[in-house]
Amino acid sequence: MKYRISNLRTSLDEEKEVLLKKAAKRLALRPGQIASLEVVKEAIDARKKQELRLVYTVEVQLQAGVKVSTSLLAKDNQIVQVKEEVTTPLLRGSEPLKYRPVVVGAGPCGYFAALKLAEAGYRPILLERGQAVEQRTLDVEQFWQTGQLNLDSNVQYGEGGAGTFSDGKLTTRTHDRRIGEVFEWLVQAGAPEEIKVKAKPHIGTDRLRQVVATMRRRLEALGGTVYFGARVESLLLEKGALKQKVVGLRLAKGIELDGLAPGGELKSEVIILAIGHSARDTVRNLYEQEVPIAEKAFAIGLRIEHRQELIDKAQYGPGAGHPRLGVADYQLHAKLTEQDRTVFSFCMCPGGHVVAAASEKGGVVTNGMSEYDRSSSIANSALVVSVKPEDFPVPGPLGGMELQRIWERKAYQVGGENYQAPAQKVTDFLADQKGDLTDLSIEPTYRPGVVAANLRECLPKEIGEGLVAGLKDFGRKISGFDSHDAVLTGVETRTSAPWRITRDESNQSIGVEGLYPAGEGAGYAGGIISAAVDGLRVAEAIIGTYRLVRE
Structure with missing residues (x-):
């Protein structure tokens, strides 16, 4: 018999070997009655900063003849019997193909x-x-x-x-049956085996190029x-x-x-x-x-950079820097009720860089990137505000790309028309003043380089105002998020088609x-x-x- 057990919790200093004992205890069995144990999911519970926990889902194969009490299964809904999956073969159709697809x-x-x-x-x-x-x-x-x-x-x-x-992030909100097949293909192509169990798996741009x-x-x-x-x-x-x-x-x-x-x-x-x-x-x-x-709604905004240490401490508290945790990320979201918009973080890259991502002449586009080891000292993320078809400068399905193009070209002009990007301290952005890029504890990572500018000039008025509201909200959620040590670079327009x-x-x-x-x-x-x-x-x-x- 095989069972899946969710919510097995360990401290940061407990080794994975303790999972066998914890699994046996949950099943009301002795460790020797378990033939094998496989970790199928590993996550971090950082809700209590003073008591961080690693949370596991495991599958255990019992020794022959060993059974789990039916009353236990009825009482603990985090223990389920794993039934053997029956794969239905994909039947080929009958319409003839004259040419290769x-x-x-x-x-x-x-x-x-x-x-x-x-x-x-x-x-x-x-x-x-x-x-x-x-x-x-x-x-x-x-x-x-x-x-x-x-x-x-x-x-x-x-x-x-x-x-x-x-960053080669492999997180998704979908629960499609094909996800397992995708991960298997990626591992066979050289992605690290851990992507199949990490709650927030990533490959990193360096390894992803080899996989491709x-x-x-x-x-x-x-x-x-x-x-x-x-x-x-x-x-x-x-x-x-x-x-x-x-x-x-x-x-x-x-x-x-x-x-x-x-x-x-x-x-x-x-x-x-x-x-x-x-x-x-x-x-x-x-x-x-x-x-x-x-036409389809999407989002535009800016990239924000912080010292990775600031994000680690905000998310992990005293546990920041522990080797079992790695670098921290974040996911932030706020509803702008008066504007009927949403402001949120997107494509967060711990230990990474902001990169130039233009694909047309005369436009500046930002994106985020990090390698597998996420070893830079800088955390970056897009901060974007939703835009709707009614915001598009021209009606119809091509209106969204025209909106993107307008502000990419504006950023190009403000940046000096050489693909350098306009950048600004967060505090200056909040004050709606150009300011300068001196006295920063971090250097903006965007290449070919940045120039000081007022990024409000590179965004629609309502998007700039939405980012101001979002930054203030996020500063309450993560101490220092909206401080003078954070820097913004623009513009981020390619969030989705x-x-x-x-x-x-x-x-x-x-x-x-x-x-x-x-x-x-x-x-x-x-x-x-x-x-x-x-x-x-x-x-x-x-x-x-x-x-x-x-x-």
Whole structure:
């Protein structure tokens, strides 16, 4: 018999071996009656700063013939019998595929969709406008050092997607059955085994780049083909009985790739659009081809940096610095009742850096990044305020990207028009004055560099006011959060796609047969895990509809 036990608690100084005794006590058994114990979840309970606890969920296999009292099971709802999962095989559909399925975008959504299809024998073609992660890393580093932006190989575009230059956080609010499959794939590709049990798992940008390259090799070994520098210009569409039907796509003018037909056309009756949340040119082209797209709310704001020590002490109290805890993070949220908006922290990166994340000329965009060991002394996070379609400068599904672009360009101008970013002490932002960047206990980490500015000039008035209210609220929750030692850098605009490429119950576009919008760029995900899960979901829909490709 196997049982799952939740809420086993230990002090910071107790070793994991004590879990066997604690599990046996909860089951009213002797430790020797347990054959094996596996930790399936580990979290930190920091509600009582003077008495921090590690909290575990474990699965135990009992020795043959040993049973747990039914009355105990009825009394303790945190003990449940683990039943063997029966995996229902995914049945392949009957509709014939004349051409190989195509996946557009090599972020987590695109890669997991392609891997799922390849594993089932469909030999997908994966197109990525940016470069392979090895070259992409060099291009990004050059931008950070010199301000020379590569428009198709940057923090937003390239193998691995935008998450490759982030913290590699794997948290998600979804509870999809496919999450376990995503974690298994990541571990097989080189992610640390601990991601399967940590309550707040992360890979780190350094390890994530290696994982992405391994996934590419796995995809190719399974019969998939990956093309880089393959920016899609438009879809090839035909009129169907009830709606348009995709029959292929066309690459941007001048792009010729070995193995693809001359002229940049690629035939396929099944295309997964996993384009990411910054592919503005692609979305505009889709809109012009009358692919149904809707506007979507998102959020914009700034990046904030603190000494990591301040966050550790605020979250862990006397336990700060304990090796079992690591560096602390936070998640903050406040409702702005009068404005009918929300202000919240987003993409918090302990022990990391603020990075330049532009993908268009003449715009400054910030993001956060940290490596696996989170060893910098700086904590950073986005602080953003929700924006609604009625805030957009122009109506319609492209209005959100125009709002982003307006304030990215303003930040570029204020920063000196060389991709340096405007920055400001928190206290000066609250006082609505430019101030300077002297007497800081931290150096802003954004590269290519920062210039002192009043960041209120780089945001809509209501967003600036919302951030002021949020900073004051968060300063009450975390002492020192709104102090003069904290610094803001702007602007943070790419929190999520400001559009949704609408789809139906079959996961196809509501207006184009054979087109499968997926992931963050379609408006159906918000992070590495949810994007990967959506890629698997869409791939399963395709497998369940079509027969294998036969050439």
